[in-house]
Amino acid sequence: MTTTAPTGTQPPAAPPASAPTPVAPPPRKGNPWLPTFRGVSLMTRIELRRRRPSTKGYIFYGILFAIVIAICIAAAIFTPAQLSSTNFEIVLIMVLGVGMLIAPSLSATSINGDSGEGVLAPLQMSHLTAGDIAVGKLLASWTVSVFALVALSPFLIYTYLSSGWRLGEMLITIGAILLVVLTFTAVGLAWSSIAARAVASVALAHLTTGFFLIGTIIVFGVSTLLVTEEAPDRDRYIDYGQMTPAAEDALNDAYMTGDFSALNADDYTCIDSEWAYTVTHTEKVAWILLMNPAVMITETAPIVDPETWEEDGRAAPGVFANVHQLLSEARLGPDDELTGYEPWDECADLERQISAAAQVSDEDMEAEWAETEADWEARQREVANLERAPWLGLGVSVLLLVGSMWIVINRLRVPYKKLRSGTRVA
Amino acid sequence: MTATAQAPAPVREAIVATGVARSFGSVHAVQDATLTVPAGSVTALIGPNGCGKTTLMLMLSGLLRPDAGTITVAGHNPSTDAAAVRASIGWMPDQLGSWDNLTCLQTLTLMGEAYRIPRATARARGVDLLARVHLSEFAERPARVLSRGQKQRLSLARALVHDPGVLLLDEPANGLDPRSRIELRTLVREFAGEGRAVLVSSHVLAELDEMVDDAIFMSQGRTLGDDAAAMVADAKTKYRVDALEPQVLHEALAAYNVPFEAQEYGAIVRIDDAHKAAQALAWLVQQGVAVHRFGPVGSALEQTYMAMNEERR
Numbered sequence: 073m074t075t076t077a078p079t080g081t082q083p084p085a086a087p088p089a090s091a092p093t094p095v096a097p098p099p100r101k102g103n104p105w106l107p108t109f110r111g112v113s114l115m116t117r118i119e120l121r122r123r124r125p126s127t128k129g130y131i132f133y134g135i136l137f138a139i140v141i142a143i144c145i146a147a148a149i150f151t152p153a154q155l156s157s158t159n160f161e162i163v164l165i166m167v168l169g170v171g172m173l174i175a176p177s178l179s180a181t182s183i184n185g186d187s188g189e190g191v192l193a194p195l196q197m198s199h200l201t202a203g204d205i206a207v208g209k210l211l212a213s214w215t216v217s218v219f220a221l222v223a224l225s226p227f228l229i230y231t232y233l234s235s236g237w238r239l240g241e242m243l244i245t246i247g248a249i250l251l252v253v254l255t256f257t258a259v260g261l262a263w264s265s266i267a268a269r270a271v272a273s274v275a276l277a278h279l280t281t282g283f284f285l286i287g288t289i290i291v292f293g294v295s296t297l298l299v300t301e302e303a304p305d306r307d308r309y310i311d312y313g314q315m316t317p318a319a320e321d322a323l324n325d326a327y328m329t330g331d332f333s334a335l336n337a338d339d340y341t342c343i344d345s346e347w348a349y350t351v352t353h354t355e356k357v358a359w360i361l362l363m364n365p366a367v368m369i370t371e372t373a374p375i376v377d378p379e380t381w382e383e384d385g386r387a388a389p390g391v392f393a394n395v396h397q398l399l400s401e402a403r404l405g406p407d408d409e410l411t412g413y414e415p416w417d418e419c420a421d422l423e424r425q426i427s428a429a430a431q432v433s434d435e436d437m438e439a440e441w442a443e444t445e446a447d448w449e450a451r452q453r454e455v456a457n458l459e460r461a462p463w464l465g466l467g468v469s470v471l472l473l474v475g476s477m478w479i480v481i482n483r484l485r486v487p488y489k490k491l492r493s494g495t496r497v498a
Numbered sequence: 499m500t501a502t503a504q505a506p507a508p509v510r511e512a513i514v515a516t517g518v519a520r521s522f523g524s525v526h527a528v529q530d531a532t533l534t535v536p537a538g539s540v541t542a543l544i545g546p547n548g549c550g551k552t553t554l555m556l557m558l559s560g561l562l563r564p565d566a567g568t569i570t571v572a573g574h575n576p577s578t579d580a581a582a583v584r585a586s587i588g589w590m591p592d593q594l595g596s597w598d599n600l601t602c603l604q605t606l607t608l609m610g611e612a613y614r615i616p617r618a619t620a621r622a623r624g625v626d627l628l629a630r631v632h633l634s635e636f637a638e639r640p641a642r643v644l645s646r647g648q649k650q651r652l653s654l655a656r657a658l659v660h661d662p663g664v665l666l667l668d669e670p671a672n673g674l675d676p677r678s679r680i681e682l683r684t685l686v687r688e689f690a691g692e693g694r695a696v697l698v699s700s701h702v703l704a705e706l707d708e709m710v711d712d713a714i715f716m717s718q719g720r721t722l723g724d725d726a727a728a729m730v731a732d733a734k735t736k737y738r739v740d741a742l743e744p745q746v747l748h749e750a751l752a753a754y755n756v757p758f759e760a761q762e763y764g765a766i767v768r769i770d771d772a773h774k775a776a777q778a779l780a781w782l783v784q785q786g787v788a789v790h791r792f793g794p795v796g797s798a799l800e801q802t803y804m805a806m807n808e809e810r811r
Contacts, residue, residue: 092626096662097613100581110614118608120596186561189594194656198612395739487563488579491522 094496098431100199105485114201117207118217123178133141137175137223140166144227150256151363157376157386162237162391163227168179168369170224171217171253172281176260179213182201183264183480202484217253221246232426233480241309241374248372248462252365256281258476265483284468292357292402299353304346308417310344319447331423355405359464362399368465378456393456400458407451510693511570512537512664512695518567519719520553527553529719531567534696537663540686542706544803545716548628549701553593554716555666558697560584561756572663573753585613587663587671592669592699594649598642600631602652605641606659608644612661620659624722634679654685663799665689667698671705683709703800713799722806728749729805732768733798740791750785766795 125133140354144166147159186192195205221228232242259278267273312320326332359368373392381388389397504764512705514536520528527551535541543551556562560576560583569576572586597605610620613751628634629651631651636644644652650673657665667686671679671765679702686709700706706713715726741747741764751765759766779792795801 080623092630092661093619093623095610095613095615095623095659095661097585097615100585101579102582103578103580111612114608114611118597118612121604121608124599190591190593192595193591194589194595194609195612197559197587197589198609198660199581202611243721380802393675430706444633457529486561486584487576489558490560491562 073364080387088168092131097199100269103485105481106203106420107207109202111204112207112211112334115195115204116211116215118195118225119182119209119212123212132381133393137220139172140220140224140351141227144224144231148227153232155385156235157235157237157387157390157392160228160237160390161373162233164249164369165391167221167224167228167246168249168252168366170220171249172256172285174220175217175253175257176277176281177274178216178260179257180260180264180274181270182209182213182261184268184273185264185270188253188270189481194482196486202481202486205484206261206480210254210261210480212260212476214250214257215256217257218250221250234387235390236376236381241372243281245369245372248369251466251473252369255365255473255476256284258473258480259390260474262479265480282417284363284365288360288367292360293359296352296354299356300350301353302350303349304348307345307347308419309341310418310422311341314341315339326425332422335422337423337426337428339423349451351406353405358399358405361402361466363468365465365469367395367399368462368469369462371399371462373460375457375460378452382426389427395457396458396460397452399461403458403461404455420433469471510536510556512572513569513697514568515554515558516568518554518557518569519565520557520562520564526719528564531716531719531721532723533714533721535697536662537695538690538693538695539700539711540690540709541699542710542713543716544703544706544799545699550719551716552668555589555668555697555699558665559587559589561589563763585660586663588657588660588665588694590653590657590665590667590670592672594646594653595646596641596649596652599640601636601638602628602639602644602655603637605652606655609656610659616658616741623659624655627658630658630685631655632678634637641787647675647678650674651678653684665694665695665696665698667736669701671700671702679705692742703803704797707797707799708709713802715802716778717806726802726806731801733795733801733805735768735770736795736798736801737767737769737778738764738793738795739767739789742788742790747782747787750782750787751788764791766790 144163146161150159183192186195186364192205196202200208223311256277259274259280263276263280264270264271267276310323315323316339319336322335323340326335362371370392373396374386375396376389376393378382378389505624511534513533515531515533516532518528522704531550531554532808533543543554545551557564557576558571559581559662562572563577571583574582574586589637597608600608603621606624606627607621610623611617615623625634625637628637631642631654632686633648633651633655636648641649641652650670654667657667670686671682675681683705686696686698690711698710713726713730715722731781733753738761739747744760744762744764747764748758750758751767756767767778769778774793779789782789782792
């Protein structure tokens with residue numbers, strides 16, 4: 073306590089007895105803008121304190137968390153006895169969802185809101201640099217999402233224990249989630265430094281998030297039309313309309329018994345059917361999906377081999393592994409061996425059956441099927457084990473983060489050259 | 499401490515602005531502003547709404563870049579050394595902004611920390627400043643419970659946390675009750691007495707009359723330099739004489755070739771100082787004029803302001 077501090081009981085008109093506390097702020101030079109550790113931590117402290125939720129805010133957060141926790145409890149309860157990663161992945165998705173809802177909403181009103189309330193300019197007048205204010209605001213909003221992660225951590229840990237994930241893998245994926253939330257918090261902040269009104273910046277922030285989460289999938293879907301090629305094909309069918317009743321009965325009998333020896337090929341006429349089938353080269357546009365931040369996060373998840381997961385100590389492929397498979401499918405594109413179309417010729421088939429007259433043994437058929445199945449399984453394993461590709465999404469995320477912060481710092485630097493239209497400085 | 503040639507020898511001219519201009523799109527908010535504010539004095543910035551006072555103050559404070567002209571604040575140029583300019587200025591904006599969730603003392607402490615003042619010192623200074631603006635009993639209460647006038651005083655305290663050499667007060671008397679206005683007047687004089695340069699804008703001209711050493715008038719984005727100063731000087735010499743029979747007064751003045759402005763109630767004459775005023779009154783009574791009221795016409799700033807605004811019509 074200082075001796076100069078008067079007590080509250082003194083009459084308000086009494087002037088302070090002694091000279092006010094002398095202060096000696098350090099001198100300043102130039103017009104610095106880079107964030108400093110001290111400035112950022114002070115700004116974060118100010119923001120966290122002044123944005124403490126009101127009673128209504130706590131009720132809102134309470135309801136939100138009640139819902140999330142209910143889902144997490146369900147996920148925890150329905151954890152089966154054997155390893156299962158899906159429950160853990162649901163909790164991870166909850167962490168991402170809550171973070172993406174809260175943090176950008178907070179940051180998207182942070183700058184234009186402050187400016188409207190008249191509390192931004194006094195801070196800009198102080199020794200805090202534009203970088204201090206920008207990064208401090210970013211971290212303060214982001215910290216709220218980290219609170220969400222902490223609040224959900226019991227469920228995270230509980231479900232992690234039976235997920236078959238390794239600790240390092242969990243930390244990497246959580247790191248990816250926090251990075252994505254940080255990026256979209258920065259995007260919200262950028263919008264709030266550009267738009268004059270809070271309504272506009274919040275809407276734009278959520279639209280940007282929506283574009284990257286859902287829009288990329290839609291763009292991918294639409295762009296597949298551009299990489300779809302038509303391949304004409306000609307099939308031949310037996311013409312049932314020109315068949316005598318006797319021939320038809322004989323054919324039906326043959327199909328029932330598998331004995332084609334009694335049939336005469338001349339009794340059946342053939343018709344041609346020409347049609348076009350399409351091949352979509354998704355491998356040319358799969359990069360659009362890789363830009364999706366949610367896909368980036370699932371791409372950081374461990375690879376689960378559909379054959380050997382039990383020996384590997386993994387759970388059966390869960391949500392993330394399935395997303396990885398779908399994505400890999402798109403990245404590899406159509407497999408000519410498997411999906412390449414072979415024209416169907418019913419007449420040729422019939423003729424072969426007649427001439428071979430049941431020479432095709434069941435063993436041969438089974439061998440053929442087995443081969444097809446082996447091909448398919450090999451493809452599944454190839455798809456599931458395809459190397460993970462989070463790098464493009466990671467790059468997009470970092471680029472958005474850096475770009476957004478660059479915008480924010482530029483908009484916060486004083487003296488202003490330009491003002492947001494329809495605003496005042498103070 | 500070694501004293502260098504540039505060391506804090508008090509800068510006489512705390513603010514010097516020459517030919518400053520700034521426009522927002524097609525709106526020329528400030529077209530040509532020239533002013534000087536010496537250290538240890540109070541200067542008023544007077545002008546009608548929308549004449550560019552706030553814009554000029556923003557440029558002086560280093561928040562807004564002028565399109566043209568030069569500014570020097572406390573020896574620094576805001577366009578090359580904006581941080582030094584901002585650090586030397588205590589700025590009280592016309593818009594009331596407060597951190598509603600934080601207490602008054604927290605606000606001042608955090609603001610002090612934003613100026614890189616150690617927390618304990620900033621807190622002690624905050625306590626002192628709250629006492630100075632008579633908000634001590636609100637130190638631990640959130641800023642949202644403050645009334646408009648109280649927020650205004652908190653804003654004034656906030657402008658002082660870093661002990662600035664230059665104070666820019668934008669409409670500080672807005673929303674203050676009469677007692678607080680008188681206290682503000684005393685405070686502003688104290689600030690000047692402490693060697694600070696104070697530039698204060700206000701509409702309450704009668705208030706300013708007793709507070710300021712100098713006044714700068716602004717109209718349509720321009721400062722009216724010497725003309726306005728001459729008008730203020732002239733206005734200060736004006737005395738109003740009310741006589742029971744104005745006719746007698748007019749005749750007496752005319753007979754001795756005293757220049758005067760005839761009025762319904764009497765006349766307005768120009769008298770240089772108080773001594774001469776006493777002599778003049780004695781003389782008038784001697785001439786048999788029934789003087790029932792005698793004194794300065796009123797606020798010199800107000801007269802000048804009104805005269806200046808006549809151009810607008």
